Amino acid sequence: xxxxxxxxxxxxxxxxxxxxxxxxxxxxxxxxxxxxxxxxxxxxxxxxxxxxxxxxxxxxxxxxxxxxxxxxxxxxxxxxxxxxxxxxxxxxxxxxxxxxxxxxxxxxxxxxxxxxxxxxxxxxxxxxxxxxxxxxxxxxxxxxxxxxxxxxxxxxxxxxxxxxxxxxxxxxxxxxxxxxxxxxxxxxxxxxxxxxxxxxxxxxxxxxxxxxxxxxxxxxxxxxxxxxxxxxxxxxxxxxxxxxxxxxxxxxxxxxxxxxxxxxxxxxxxxxxxxxxxxxxxxxx
Numbered sequence: 173x174x175x176x177x178x179x180x181x182x183x184x185x186x187x188x189x190x191x192x193x194x195x196x197x198x199x200x201x202x203x204x205x206x207x208x209x210x211x212x213x214x215x216x217x218x219x220x221x222x223x224x225x226x227x228x229x230x231x232x233x234x235x236x237x238x239x240x241x242x243x244x245x246x247x248x249x250x251x252x253x254x255x256x257x258x259x260x261x262x263x264x265x266x267x268x269x270x271x272x273x274x275x276x277x278x279x280x281x282x283x284x285x286x287x288x289x290x291x292x293x294x295x296x297x298x299x300x301x302x303x304x305x306x307x308x309x310x311x312x313x314x315x316x317x318x319x320x321x322x323x324x325x326x327x328x329x330x331x332x333x334x335x336x337x338x339x340x341x342x343x344x345x346x347x348x349x350x351x352x353x354x355x356x357x358x359x360x361x362x363x364x365x366x367x368x369x370x371x372x373x374x375x376x377x378x379x380x381x382x383x384x385x386x387x388x389x390x391x392x393x394x395x396x397x398x399x400x401x402x403x404x405x406x407x408x409x410x411x412x413x414x415x416x417x418x419x420x421x422x423x424x425x426x427x428x429x430x431x432x433x434x435x436x437x438x439x440x441x442x443x444x445x446x447x448x449x450x451x452x453x454x455x456x457x
Contacts, residue, residue, distance in 0.1 A: 173403075173404075173407045173408065174404045174405075174407055174408025174409065174412055174413050174416075175404075175408075175412070175416060176404075177400045177401070177403045177404035177407070177413075178400075178401065178404040178405075178412070178413045178414075178415075178416035178417045179416055179417075179419070180397075180400045181397045181400045181401040181404060181416075181417040181420070182416065182417055182418070182419040182420040182422070182423055183420075183423055184393045184394070184396050184397035184400065184420075185393075185394070185397040185417070185420035185423070186419075186420035186421065186422065186423020186424045186426075186427060187389075187393055187423060187424075187427060188389075188390050188393035188394045188397065189420060189421075189424045190423075190424045190427040190428065190431075191386055191389055191390040191393070192204055192208070192390045193424075194386070195208075195383060195386055195387065195390065196251070198375055198380060198383070199374070199375055199380060199383065200363075200366075200371070200372055200373060200374070200375075201247075201248070201251045202248070202359060202362055202363040202366055202373075203363065203373055203374060204387065204390070205244060205247060205248075205355070205359045206356060206359040206360050206363055207384075207387050207391075208387045208388070208390040208391030208394070209352050209355040209356050209359060209391050209394075210356050210391070211384075211387060211388045211391045211392070212352050212391035212392050212394065212395040213349060213352035213353050213355075213356055215392060215395075216345060216348055216349040216352055216395060217349055219345050219349075220342075220345050220346050220349050223341075223342045223345055224342065225342045225343065225345045225346035225349070226346065227342070228338065228340060228342050228343035228346050229346065230343075232336065232337055232338055232339070232343070232347070233337065233346070233347060233350050235333045235334070235336040235337040235347070236333070236334065236337040236338075236346075236347035236348070236350040236351040236354075237350055237351070237354050238333050239329075239330045239333040239334050239337065239351045239354075240350065240351040240352065240353065240354025240355045240357075240358065241354055241358055242326050242329050242330055242333065243326070243330050243351070243355055243358075244355055244358045244359045244362065245322070245326055245358075246322070246323045246324075246325070246326025246327045246329075246330065247323070247326075248362065249319045249320075249322040249323040249326065250266060250319070250320070250323035250327075252319050253266075253316045253317075253319035253320040253323060266320055266323055266324050266327065267296065267324070267418055267421060268321070268324040268328075269323075269324040269325070269326075269327035269328035269331065269418065270296060270328065270331075270414050270415055270418040271324075271328060272325065272327075272328025272329055272331060272332055273328055273331040273332045273335070273405070273410050273411075273413075273414035274292070274410070274411045274414050274415065276332045276410060277409060277410030277411040277414070278411065280410070282409050282410060282411050284409060284411050284412065287453055288409075288411070288412060288453070290453055291415070291450045291453030292411065292412075292415045292450070293450070294446050294447075294449050294450035294453060295415050295416070295418075295419065295446070295447050295449075295450025295453075296415060296418070296450070297443075297446055297450075298419075298422070298442075298443045298445070298446030298447030298448070298449070298450055301439050301442055301443025301446060330398075331401065331405075331414055331417070334347070334348075334351065334398050334401065334402050335401070335402055335405040335406065335410065337350075337351070337402070338402065339406070344399055344402055344403070345399075347402075348395055348398055348399055351398070352395060397417075397420075401413065401417050404416070404417065415450070419447050422443070422447045
């Protein structure tokens with residue numbers, strides 16, 4: 173069950189990142205975040221009302237609130253790092269986020285077997301390579317590296333926080349709803365500041381209403397991925413769930429290959445193969 177839900181998380185996050193990347197080519201990143209998360213919050217709100225999730229309100233929701241604050245900071249740091257530094261450096265470094273939930277699992281007493289340790293090492297190496305690391309070229313700005321590390325720490329922290337936000341399915345719906353509301357509030361505040369400083373909230377041609385289905389997909393896929401990861405981490409070792417869930421860059425790369433006909437570099441193809449091998453080792457360990 174852990175492997176299934178964690179791999180589903182990778183699939184959903186990978187497709188959400190792919191869709192979000194396409195949307196930010198035409199629409200400001202902050203607007204994509206705020207609109208997509210608003211749609212997800214509306215759907216989750218309806219689910220919470222239908223399932224009676226309000227009855228699950230309790231102290232654990234503070235974890236969801238914290239995840240909602242950390243998430244936008246991590247995402248914006250990541251986008252800014254991509255703007256400052258080569259994607260071939262920034263993207264693989266961001267996968268260091270897996271170190272946070274794995275570290276939490278080890279602190280809590282999880283001790284993966286030898287086969288699982290090998291699987292973790294192989295899978296993480298594969299994910300880094302699948303990001304197409306840039307091994308030569310112009311030096312990377314220190315600010316880009318710092319922002320990338322901030323993003324990685326933030327993404328990993330969200331992994332750890334959302335796992336602690338609930339213990340039941342209905343409670344998980346409520347936790348995800350609170351997280352999304354916080355995302356929207358934090359992202360909306362950042363967007364307002366950006367507009368005050370002369371930035372744009374919409375493209376020159378106006379809001380792209382024909383992109384609403386894609387925005388809805390990105391928001392709902394992202395929230396579903398958070399949910400499946402929480403289930404995976406609660407029903408099995410966090411160390412395994414976190415590593416398998418971190419395979420989403422492989423999905424993004426394959427989606428770009430399938431939908432945009434982008435050719436995978438040799439290092440990316442090798443990374444995808446190693447990620448698959450690591451997955452098999454983790455699943456059988």
